[in-house]
Amino acid sequence: MALFRFPGSLERYFTGTGLLNAVEHPDFSLLSHLKNNSLYVHIPFCASKCWYCDFYSMPGVKEEIMEKVCTQIQAELDWYVMNLGVASFATVFIGGGTPSVLPGRILKNLFEKIGKTGKTLEWTVEANPETLDNDFLDICKGSGVTRLSLGVQSFHDELLAGLGRRARHKDIMHAMELLSTGWQGDVSLDLITGIPGQSREILFEDISQAMSCKPGHISMYTLTAEERTVLHDQMAARKITLPARDDEALLWDCAVDFLAQNGYSQYEVSNFCKPGKECLHNLRYWLLKPYCGVGPAAVSTLQGAINNKVLKKTNLECNILRIHNPHSIEDYCMGREENWNRRPEEIRPKEFLLENLMMGLRLASGIPVKEIKSRFGKSLEELLSGLWEKWCGRGYAITDGETLRLTAPGRLILNRLLEEAALAIDDAEEIIIRTWD
Numbered sequence: 001m002a003l004f005r006f007p008g009s010l011e012r013y014f015t016g017t018g019l020l021n022a023v024e025h026p027d028f029s030l031l032s033h034l035k036n037n038s039l040y041v042h043i044p045f046c047a048s049k050c051w052y053c054d055f056y057s058m059p060g061v062k063e064e065i066m067e068k069v070c071t072q073i074q075a076e077l078d079w080y081v082m083n084l085g086v087a088s089f090a091t092v093f094i095g096g097g098t099p100s101v102l103p104g105r106i107l108k109n110l111f112e113k114i115g116k117t118g119k120t121l122e123w124t125v126e127a128n129p130e131t132l133d134n135d136f137l138d139i140c141k142g143s144g145v146t147r148l149s150l151g152v153q154s155f156h157d158e159l160l161a162g163l164g165r166r167a168r169h170k171d172i173m174h175a176m177e178l179l180s181t182g183w184q185g186d187v188s189l190d191l192i193t194g195i196p197g198q199s200r201e202i203l204f205e206d207i208s209q210a211m212s213c214k215p216g217h218i219s220m221y222t223l224t225a226e227e228r229t230v231l232h233d234q235m236a237a238r239k240i241t242l243p244a245r246d247d248e249a250l251l252w253d254c255a256v257d258f259l260a261q262n263g264y265s266q267y268e269v270s271n272f273c274k275p276g277k278e279c280l281h282n283l284r285y286w287l288l289k290p291y292c293g294v295g296p297a298a299v300s301t302l303q304g305a306i307n308n309k310v311l312k313k314t315n316l317e318c319n320i321l322r323i324h325n326p327h328s329i330e331d332y333c334m335g336r337e338e339n340w341n342r343r344p345e346e347i348r349p350k351e352f353l354l355e356n357l358m359m360g361l362r363l364a365s366g367i368p369v370k371e372i373k374s375r376f377g378k379s380l381e382e383l384l385s386g387l388w389e390k391w392c393g394r395g396y397a398i399t400d401g402e403t404l405r406l407t408a409p410g411r412l413i414l415n416r417l418l419e420e421a422a423l424a425i426d427d428a429e430e431i432i433i434r435t436w437d
């Protein structure tokens, strides 16, 4: 599942300004060999489509199509391993979609392939309660999976029905029972706030029930009505209304306090954990470390040039390439001969700097000072021409010499601060990416 979208108010900085630079007929042979990659695998299938979901996932797909896609995922993985010279991945995350919807035979085959890429620090798999069973757990245990992320969202049947979720309270309790008796690895649970009809009491019950399973990690997202979803249509037809922004914010703050009182610290805007239980894969993602994404609709961000004619590579700078996989099973399954119909995009230095802020400032621990310095050859204070100091003066940001981070009030207005940063970066002199790994 997608973790982060560029806020709509910021997308304009990347359109019509020449910053986006997609190339139609790329030469992929110029990817740099990086030894420190993560792997994301997108499984684009679900049992049914939730009413709020705009992720790329198809409901009710036949087994033979699932097999075809998973065969191509394995082929694309081979391609990355060969072209990047990958010995092993630092972290692995299998998301979607719903990986647990895959038939056991296909899942086992895919996981065996991924397991052969070598030892990893953390291997997460997403699952939904209604498709989590003992066979699924056995395959995960046998393959080296270390962490399961369960999409709960709520424990209340009326709310689950209102979200178009397939699982009900009894399915969730059954899945949690299976996890507590048959799974020794780490567990993360997903919850949603701001569901119509979800009072403060109901939300606290949801959080309490989630905590009763003793997960090391809880992700909590606010319900939003994305375009082209049933929820969006329901809102447009005035059949449903989401809580007012202020009410939602109040509810959110209470939930964050409640989690903190129970030992779950907010290490990222939407993520909470017990000490040492952060999601390593997502930490790497928020710190913009290189990652390969395989499968339909996956995205990779790697070091490399699209081709020498388009990008001039010098010893003093490095180029960053984002590869977008097609949002189409058919296009993706055209396979290696058509390069899986992937579309490369050059990430220019100014854009990369803004992405560093968009992602890293979501973390309570912020961005390491040395990371910015080694990536851009300058301090953030220099790169933002005085803006960072202004934020510090207003109480929105702190620097302690080692990290650059926002305060709690700063994180509350993250999007506004990012808009200010985007303007400062737009106005800045040339920025160069020196190194990235």
Ligand code: SF4
Residues within 6 Å of the ligand: 001, 045, 046, 047, 048, 049, 050, 053, 054, 055, 057, 096, 097, 098, 128, 151
């Ligand atoms: S299970 Fe997850 S990916 Fe699938 S439709 Fe629901 S929210 Fe979307």
